[in-house]
Amino acid sequence: MLLIPCPWCGDRDETEFHYGGQAGVPYPERPAELSDEDWGEYLFVRDNPKGPFAERWSHAAGCRRWFSIVRDTATHEIVR
Amino acid sequence: MSEHPDRLWRNPEPRSGYDVVIVGGGGHGLATAYYLAANHGIRRVAVLEKGWLAGGNMARNTTIIRSNYLWDESAAIYEHALKLWEGLSAELDYDILFSQRGVLNLAHTLQDVREGTRRVNANRLNGVDAQWLDPDEVRKFCPIVNTSPDVRYPVLGATLQPRAGIAKHDHVAWAFARKADELGVDLVQGCEVTGFLKDGNKVVGVETNLGPIGAGRVGLAAAGHSSVLASLAGVRLPVQSHPLQALVSELLEPVHPCVVMSNHVHVYVSQAHKGELVMGAGIDPYNSYAQRGSVHVIEQQMAAALELFPIFARAHVLRTWGGIVDVTPDASPIIGPTPVDNLFVNCGWGTGGFKATPASGWTYAHTLATGKAHPLNAPFALERFTTGALIDEHGAAAVAH
Numbered sequence: 432m433l434l435i436p437c438p439w440c441g442d443r444d445e446t447e448f449h450y451g452g453q454a455g456v457p458y459p460e461r462p463a464e465l466s467d468e469d470w471g472e473y474l475f476v477r478d479n480p481k482g483p484f485a486e487r488w489s490h491a492a493g494c495r496r497w498f499s500i501v502r503d504t505a506t507h508e509i510v511r
Numbered sequence: 512m513s514e515h516p517d518r519l520w521r522n523p524e525p526r527s528g529y530d531v532v533i534v535g536g537g538g539h540g541l542a543t544a545y546y547l548a549a550n551h552g553i554r555r556v557a558v559l560e561k562g563w564l565a566g567g568n569m570a571r572n573t574t575i576i577r578s579n580y581l582w583d584e585s586a587a588i589y590e591h592a593l594k595l596w597e598g599l600s601a602e603l604d605y606d607i608l609f610s611q612r613g614v615l616n617l618a619h620t621l622q623d624v625r626e627g628t629r630r631v632n633a634n635r636l637n638g639v640d641a642q643w644l645d646p647d648e649v650r651k652f653c654p655i656v657n658t659s660p661d662v663r664y665p666v667l668g669a670t671l672q673p674r675a676g677i678a679k680h681d682h683v684a685w686a687f688a689r690k691a692d693e694l695g696v697d698l699v700q701g702c703e704v705t706g707f708l709k710d711g712n713k714v715v716g717v718e719t720n721l722g723p724i725g726a727g728r729v730g731l732a733a734a735g736h737s738s739v740l741a742s743l744a745g746v747r748l749p750v751q752s753h754p755l756q757a758l759v760s761e762l763l764e765p766v767h768p769c770v771v772m773s774n775h776v777h778v779y780v781s782q783a784h785k786g787e788l789v790m791g792a793g794i795d796p797y798n799s800y801a802q803r804g805s806v807h808v809i810e811q812q813m814a815a816a817l818e819l820f821p822i823f824a825r826a827h828v829l830r831t832w833g834g835i836v837d838v839t840p841d842a843s844p845i846i847g848p849t850p851v852d853n854l855f856v857n858c859g860w861g862t863g864g865f866k867a868t869p870a871s872g873w874t875y876a877h878t879l880a881t882g883k884a885h886p887l888n889a890p891f892a893l894e895r896f897t898t899g900a901l902i903d904e905h906g907a908a909a910v911a912h
Contacts, residue, residue: 432806433797445805445807446807449796450796450797452751452798467897467898468897470897471749471896471897471899472747474840475749475840476747476748476896477749479738479739479748479751479752479798480739481739481800484798486797486798502797504752504798504801507801
């Protein structure tokens, strides 16, 4: 069970949250110029590191706001 | 329980080079090695395992075997697996305790009923045995399921695949390992791949903690760690690693005649040969390589199990554990070449790799031997994430992932 630090509500149980996957994946700047390979990469490929991972969480059962944290996927330690 | 053979396998030091090096000594890696030798006559093969043989997901799965998938591509590969399962004890000369006791996939909502009946029809069109059972027929087939209408999600029916069932996972791994070894394959344990030897864009071997090992072709079969390995070769895979938990009860008298799965209330239950109730659910939502998950997932799964099986109310949980599964965007595996020459990948089986073990090995061996896809694994290549020809099996994958 993860104890997740919501920036607005403080530490809360994982069951209050919804997971959003990798943080900082921008929408393509010039989508019309993307190749099929680039679209496939944007839609389907995300980082999957064993170690620190910047990810999105939504405090779905609390303030309902989205935020990013960095969590170590090998140890579950929340780095920042 | 059946007797084990006297001899299992050698424990060799790695040679300086092989025709094929397989990274990962789980079920899929071992099956691939066996079929490389048995079907293709390629015996200069090594399976490199960083831990011990079949000690990862193969030791952690819930052993369910079925081929009741929706789409033609999946039905073809999983049904090929099921046909191989039916002859595997004889072929490998080792009783894998394959028990075709039938798998029920319960429906609890009108949408479940529609999805289930559609899948029964799709299965039959693909030559896969499938039936639709109404609640009375469910009760006759599995008397311990609560088919009362007075529960939150009553059983409205179920799909049944009579030829589906379970096998003894350890025996499966040991049987493939023993036969592969007998055919000359080197099974090297305690050997971790730390990098790839490359000549331009071509892989020519692997770096390991036991030194460099040359390879004509390298096949990854590392399940949850596939993207970590592939990244060492500069390849990004469309997979995310998640914990998947399972648990067993204490040993009980035989009470559960089949396998019951429920997508909607999210639990699957069977009874192992020794008597444990084996239960699983969906993946934990977050990425993780820690082989454990969160307890609330188990709580929800147990709540669902108790509503479906009131008879289990006094059973004790004996053990819980987690494995790391590699999940793809369309809940279907990836088998085929990578952008790096001579480097191949077999991954993305998510929550359902065990049932595919023989067909995964069969088709991957073909790909590693010939450099080309077998007709059964051609649709499962990496290119589908560029072409958009996805094989969306989120429904038939049977648990959320």
